[in-house]
Amino acid sequence: MAPQLMEYWARLRGPEPYPPIDDLDVEAVPGFGPRAFMLDLGHDPEDPLVRYVGQEFSAERAKKAAGRKLSEVPPGSLLARVASRYHEMLDSKEPSEFEYEYAGGPDRKTLCRGVLPPFTAEGKPIDYIVGAVTSRVVEVDTPEAGLKSQARAPFTTVVKLAFGSGCERTRLSEYAAALSYAKRCGRTPVDLKSFIESQQGGLKGCVRAERTARRTARRHRGAPHPG
Numbered sequence: 001m002a003p004q005l006m007e008y009w010a011r012l013r014g015p016e017p018y019p020p021i022d023d024l025d026v027e028a029v030p031g032f033g034p035r036a037f038m039l040d041l042g043h044d045p046e047d048p049l050v051r052y053v054g055q056e057f058s059a060e061r062a063k064k065a066a067g068r069k070l071s072e073v074p075p076g077s078l079l080a081r082v083a084s085r086y087h088e089m090l091d092s093k094e095p096s097e098f099e100y101e102y103a104g105g106p107d108r109k110t111l112c113r114g115v116l117p118p119f120t121a122e123g124k125p126i127d128y129i130v131g132a133v134t135s136r137v138v139e140v141d142t143p144e145a146g147l148k149s150q151a152r153a154p155f156t157t158v159v160k161l162a163f164g165s166g167c168e169r170t171r172l173s174e175y176a177a178a179l180s181y182a183k184r185c186g187r188t189p190v191d192l193k194s195f196i197e198s199q200q201g202g203l204k205g206c207v208r209a210e211r212t213a214r215r216t217a218r219r220h221r222g223a224p225h226p227g
Contacts, residue, residue, distance in 0.1 A: 002115040002132070002134075004030070005029050005030050005086070005115055005117065008029050009095065009117040011030075012091055012170065016123065016126075017118070018118050021127065024119060024130060025058055032132055033055075034054040034055040035054050035132050035133055036201060037050060037065075037082075037083060037130070038051040038125070039086055039128065039131070039134075041128065047070055048070050049067070049068070050065045050066055050071070050073070051066065051067075052066060052108075053066045053079065061157065065077075065079055070083055070084070071202070078110070078135060081112075084114065084126075084133060093126065094118075097115045097116075098114055099111075099112065102122065104176060108137055109137070110137050110138075112133055112134070113130055113134050114131060116129050116130075117130055151169075155175075155179040155180050155183075156172060156176045159172050159175040177206065177207045178196060178207055178210065181213070182206065184213060
């Protein structure tokens with residue numbers, strides 16, 4: 001479905017940077033409508049409104065997401081997992097295609113493939129993101145999940161369980177580092193969100209602080225003891 005959607009998007013765009021949202025027809029691409037969602041960046045690009053949710057998303061925990069902010073969508077839902085990737089599209093200002101997987105239980109995983117093309121209401125700025133995703137659940141053997149605890153990176157396993165072992169390695173590393181820094185500072189899951197938000201730079205700031213702390217600890221371990 002992603003190739004057909006991108007061809008449709010390119011036709012709508014023509015010579016302009018982005019196609020107008022008013023020209024979008026969710027029925028124009030077979031199978032697109034039920035698997036689509038729309039994010040409205042007009043009010044708050046950091047926490048867009050969910051304007052449309054297709055039936056495939058409505059069948060799960062995101063069924064009441066339309067009209068709400070993205071931050072209010074149930075975090076474990078497929079919509080939240082997919083839509084949260086919209087920052088990648090905003091950074092590149094080009095349609096973002098992706099493939100990833102996440103754990104759906106102890107013996108199964110969900111494989112997802114999707115695309116996030118941008119749309120505009122005024123001509124040049126990106127005002128809307130229309131996403132589409134296809135997914136399927138597959139059974140896996142627990143030993144194949146690859147979720148072994150690592151002494152040097154104990155939170156990597158936690159992040160893999162939350163976001164799936166198919167999540168990008170850089171993203172896994174950053175989330176694990178932020179959790180390690182929170183633990184280093186004596187934080188608990190109850191105040192984790194407020195702790196990260198209070199740090200300069202937010203999540204990225206926690207990652208930098210944790211990596212600095214690790215380098216300092218390594219230098220101290222390698223320093224010669226006074227004779």
